[in-house]
Amino acid sequence: MNVLDLARAEIRALIPYSSARMEADGGRVLLNANESPWSPAGDAGEGLNRYPDPQPAALVRRLAALYEVAPEQLLVGRGSDEAIDLLVRAFCRAGRDAVLVSPPTFGMYAVAAAVQDAAVVQAPLGPDFALDVDAVLAALTPAVKLVFVCTPNNPSGAAVAPDALARLASALRGRALLVVDEAYGEFADTPSAGMLIAGNDHVAVLRTLSKAYALAGARVGVLLAAAPVIALARRILAPYPLPAASIAAALAATEAAALAETRRRIGVLREQREWLRGELAALPEVVEVLPSAANFLCVRWRDAAAVYARLLRAGIVVRDVTRYPGLAGCLRISVGTPAENRAVLAALRDVEAAA
Known part of the structure; x- marks a missing residue:
């Protein structure tokens, strides 16, 4: 079965909107x-009076090289949220x-489904918050068109083993699209x-690019998939998904020097994650610190409400x-700078954080 056979027939037949920028074809006088033929005040040569390229070629090539796929296997849009929404609308009647x-797991999968009036089938994670492939396959019905797997998972933090994903992909062939959310993938092994x-x-x-690449405010997300799936998603993508400033920020963040600094920061965050895990686990108020391969820790407390209030103060x-589900008494703590992490521990120990 071709993967597009799983998609909505009306989307496959849809004639997509052709934006003016797509039709510009290199013209000099647009x-x-x-x-507006004039740039706005403060433009500084950015050309903000012009619509941006719907899929900026330079950025697509840069990200395709970064994620090791062909350019036609990549779509850029407004964060991962937009890609989730596009897939649900394209595949779910x-x-x-x-x-x-x-x-x-991440709540936007269910939200996007609800907006589309698609049902949500649940196959809960195991007792150790590991993906239960057998449970996923047992819960699968002919109505299921998309299977979402978040790794490392948000909010619990555990990563899914590659062999589990490979097994799931094999079992879903011809039955559903497997969507693997790797928003925190850079922090895992x-x-x-x-x-x-x-x-x-x-x-x-x-x-x-919101997490490891420090561009949460730019809202640059990426969908990687076979070329036919990318082409299908483009049919219903907004004409100009990324602002010019976000495109420029993404290109700057993926220059060689910036990538080297990102790798250094990832290393710091991973070291701080393990240090913070040990410090938190030693606190008497802590019941457990869940294993995490992401840039956060999910911590179960004896009195989560009191801890939350103490930190807020x-x-x-x-x-x-x-x-x-399964996270009663838990708070999720992002791993910050070393100084921020020390401040968290100081607040939890009821001592004043050092300046």
Whole structure:
């Protein structure tokens, strides 16, 4: 079965919107988009009076090299959230199809499904928050078109073993699209699921520049998949998904020198994660610190509400994840700078943080 056979017939038949910038074809005098012919105040040569390229060729090539795929296997958009939404809308018929998730996990998969009126089938993570491939396959129904796997998982932090993903990809061939969310992949030791795309046109991978590359404010997300899936997603992509400033920021962040600094920072965060894990585990209020391959730690407390309030009084905001299945009493703490991490521990120990 061709992977597009799983997609909505009306999306496959849709004639996509052709933006003015797509039709510009290198013209010097651009009078086809009803733009202002003058740059705005403070433009500084950025050309903000012009619409940006829908899929900037230089950025697509740069990211394709970074993620080791062909340019036609990559789509850039507004964070991973947009890619999630595009896939759900492209593959799920309202009121008929479904997505499968393994809670506790990233909430946007279910939100995107609800917006599309697609059902959500659940195959919970195991007791140790590991992906249960057998449970996923047992929960699969003909209605399921997308299976979402987050690795490292948010908010629990555990990574999925490559052999588990390979087994799942093999079992889902012809049945559903496997969507592997690697928003935190740079912080883990496991190889990317992107290596599965070459032999599996039903595997898609989500990446983002928001975390390791420090561009959360630029909102640059990436969808990696077989060329037909990318072409399908482009049919329903907004005409100009990335602002010019975000494109420029992404190109700057992926220059050789910037990549070297990013790798250094990732190393610092990983070291700090392990140090912070040990320090937190020694606190009497802590029940357990869940294993994490991401840039955060999920910590179970004897009294999570009191700990949250104590940190807030110290001006420190962490994430309350107690509402997630299996995470009662848990708070998620992002790994910050060494000084920020020391401040967290100081607040928890009821001593004043050093200036």
